[in-house]
Amino acid sequence: MQYEARRVFTSIFIEVDQETVHWRYQNRFDEWKYSIPLSHVYPSPVKSNSKAKFARAVVLLCVSPIVAGVPLHFLGVYPSVVMVASVLTFFYAFYHLAPWYAGPIEWATFETELPGRTLYLFRGSDAAEFEQFVSTLDEMVTQARRQAESGDRHPTLGNTDD
Structure with missing residues (x-):
């Protein structure tokens, strides 16, 4: 699953594979790349308009x-x-x-467990695609966190120090 949004000099490209979310921000000639496991992202994004x-x-x-x-x-x-x-x-x-000047920007922000690694998404030209991607990513994050929690509660025999 992937999403790409562009606004004048800024672009965001986000790709989600099985258990990891990769995102790349570009602003003019600067570029930042991050990757984080889905289980380290908090569900329920905060949505806002930057007016x-x-x-x-x-x-x-x-x-x-x-x-x-x-x-x-x-x-x-x-x-x-x-x-x-x-x-x-x-x-x-x-x-x-x-x-x-293109107008206010609609944002969705996913917080992560890593300090300073907040996942920002902004709406590009297609609002429906943005809404669908945010809700799908939210569902994937919720599912990954549930799986991580259930895995932590049932330790395997290989993890014991006996």
């Missing part, structure tokens, strides 16, 4: 050209230089904030 960063990105996009142009204007720089600096600042801000 605050969207609003912040819109405000920064509007304010950044002003912040770049006003000091140059008061320093007596040519008006054409002020305009070019403002336009370049606008495009630079748009380039860095672009993932948030």
